[in-house]
Amino acid sequence: MTSPADRDDVALIILGATGDLTSRLLLPGLAGALAAHDLPRVTLVGSSHSEHSTDEWRSIVREGLAGAALDEDEVEDLVARAAWHTADATDADDLRALFETAREAAGPDAAPVLYFALGPGITREAVGALAGLEDLPDGLRLALEKPFGEDEESARELNAVLADVVEEDRVFRVDHFLGESMVTALLGLRTANRLLGRVWGGRDVERVDVVVDETIALEGRAEFYDGTGALKDMVQSHLLQVLAMAALEPPERLRPQELHDAVVEVLRATRVWQDDPVAASRRARYTAGEVDGERIPAYAEEEGVDPGLRTETLAEVTLAVDTERWRGVPFRLRSGKALGRKRWEVALTLRAPEDVPEGLSPAEGRDRIVVGLDPREVRIELAVDGADTPFDAERRTLAADLGEEQVDAYGEVLRGILTGQTLLSVRGDAAEECWRILAPVLAAWEAEEVPLDEYPAGSAGPAGWG
Numbered sequence: 001m002t003s004p005a006d007r008d009d010v011a012l013i014i015l016g017a018t019g020d021l022t023s024r025l026l027l028p029g030l031a032g033a034l035a036a037h038d039l040p041r042v043t044l045v046g047s048s049h050s051e052h053s054t055d056e057w058r059s060i061v062r063e064g065l066a067g068a069a070l071d072e073d074e075v076e077d078l079v080a081r082a083a084w085h086t087a088d089a090t091d092a093d094d095l096r097a098l099f100e101t102a103r104e105a106a107g108p109d110a111a112p113v114l115y116f117a118l119g120p121g122i123t124r125e126a127v128g129a130l131a132g133l134e135d136l137p138d139g140l141r142l143a144l145e146k147p148f149g150e151d152e153e154s155a156r157e158l159n160a161v162l163a164d165v166v167e168e169d170r171v172f173r174v175d176h177f178l179g180e181s182m183v184t185a186l187l188g189l190r191t192a193n194r195l196l197g198r199v200w201g202g203r204d205v206e207r208v209d210v211v212v213d214e215t216i217a218l219e220g221r222a223e224f225y226d227g228t229g230a231l232k233d234m235v236q237s238h239l240l241q242v243l244a245m246a247a248l249e250p251p252e253r254l255r256p257q258e259l260h261d262a263v264v265e266v267l268r269a270t271r272v273w274q275d276d277p278v279a280a281s282r283r284a285r286y287t288a289g290e291v292d293g294e295r296i297p298a299y300a301e302e303e304g305v306d307p308g309l310r311t312e313t314l315a316e317v318t319l320a321v322d323t324e325r326w327r328g329v330p331f332r333l334r335s336g337k338a339l340g341r342k343r344w345e346v347a348l349t350l351r352a353p354e355d356v357p358e359g360l361s362p363a364e365g366r367d368r369i370v371v372g373l374d375p376r377e378v379r380i381e382l383a384v385d386g387a388d389t390p391f392d393a394e395r396r397t398l399a400a401d402l403g404e405e406q407v408d409a410y411g412e413v414l415r416g417i418l419t420g421q422t423l424l425s426v427r428g429d430a431a432e433e434c435w436r437i438l439a440p441v442l443a444a445w446e447a448e449e450v451p452l453d454e455y456p457a458g459s460a461g462p463a464g465w466g
């Protein structure tokens with residue numbers, strides 16, 4: 001019997017098809033994936049609560065897919081097959097009718113994929129409505145965006161409902177950072193050579209910094225972002241997945257179960273540094289300023305923002321990974337918006353060298369291994385001798401520029417979903433662990449035990465944060 005993953009056609013049903021994610025990331029990602037790989041034929045079925053027509057959806061699809069990756073004929077083929085169905089995703093009858101539209105548009109043999117490009121609250125309600133349907137389409141796959149749930153308890157409940165709807169290997173908890181080539185490279189880097197794996201641990205590494213600083217501000221996303229904030233939007237999902245990829249014990253095989261087991265094992269060992277969420281976390285939000293020559297209003301003045309919610313736009317948390325490899329090494333996770341410089345890196349700062357012969361003057365600072373996304377590079381900042389004066393070490397950088405990526409992060413994620421491969425998606429227990437790790441910080445912030453600092457848009461962050 002043909003399994004759904006082997007079928008040639010996929011009906012990709014997007015709930016939230018009028019949203020920012022669909023047009024800005026999903027459709028361009030899909031175009032890149034289809035251009036680079038031999039993938040199933042896709043019929044795009046768009047849906048959202050607000051009334052739209054198939055023609056309007058086709059315009060969104062055309063615009064989202066256009067660009068260098070796919071040739072015009074392929075774009076027009078996808079546009080011509082695209083279908084629209086207005087539906088309240090939280091209503092079971094609407095969902096049933098939506099599946100019928102997808103079946104008509106893609107044909108009865110197409111494997112149905114329901115992509116929840118919705119906020120976490122609506123997603124939970126929509127999954128509840130889906131669970132109430134008796135005749136779900138055969139082979140249904142579900143793709144759910146982050147944040148998965150709104151706290152540990154709701155993530156657990158959502159997992160329980162999902163388990164009643166489809167099997168775990170049909171659930172794709174999307175974290176597009178897992179589709180970033182430099183995130184998967186963290187594992188490859190340590191294992192594809194005999195050099196880096198040897199220093200990858202607390203014996204040689206003093207601290208690890210995972211930093212995702214963005215220059216973009218709110219970008220009109222108040223409805224989603226306000227009340228969510230940087231900790232739940234970025235740290236709770238993306239940055240913890242990056243931490244897991246950097247800190248896990250490499251599995252013997254790169255198969256979903258082995259990799260997901262390794263991720264869960266390292267997340268289970270992760271907790272707030274010294275179990276002190278007040279000392280181990282900082283938060284701030286931007287005031288008015290300028291980024292790349294553009295005037296940015298204070299966050300509290302952005303359209304749709306409720307200043308009373310005390311939403312942070314910059315979050316920093318230090319965590320401990322209590323494994324044999326990493327015990328005692330702080331992992332600092334930081335992400336924020338409207339900062340002066342875009343920075344996406346995982347930096348391992350090495351301990352000071354031992355056994356330096358008397359007479360050799362060491363270089364200032366520390367050696368570092370830095371894995372960066374933009375530009376995609378691996379940089380080793382290393383003290384070397386011989387540059388100028390003999391026996392006077394200086395720091396030099398060895399850099400491997402990895403060039404442009406072939407397929408972007410969403411393209412990789414969608415490739416997995418379209419082919420039924422869960423390797424780069426988040427398993428249910430990992431999603432729950434991520435909430436568990438940050439629960440003490442969320443509680444301390446909720447109780448106002450950590451001040452909400454300020455930084456001007458376009459700056460490096462609050463004065464004194466370092």
Ligand SMILES: NC(=O)C1=CN([C@@H]2O[C@H](COP(=O)(O)OP(=O)(O)OC[C@H]3O[C@@H](n4cnc5c(N)ncnc54)[C@H](OP(=O)(O)O)[C@@H]3O)[C@@H](O)[C@H]2O)C=CC1
Nearest residue numbers: 016017018019020021048049050088089117118119145146
């Ligand atoms: N945007 C981004 O950069 C990224 C977003 N994400 C995640 O993607 C998800 C969506 O984000 P984003 O696209 O930015 O959000 P938007 O607010 O831009 O879009 C939300 C979508 O949900 C639809 N919607 C809301 N309520 C219902 C309902 N009851 N039934 C059907 N549709 C409904 C809206 O449709 P309408 O109002 O037209 O009915 C709209 O299409 C979030 O979980 C976010 O975390 C992940 C990575 C990046």
Ligand SMILES: O=C1O[C@H](COP(=O)(O)O)[C@@H](O)[C@H](O)[C@H]1O
Nearest residue numbers: 146176214216225233234238409
């Ligand atoms: O999930 C999200 O990610 C983006 C950052 O991802 P990138 O691929 O554009 O770097 C972030 O801007 C957004 O707030 C968040 O929801």
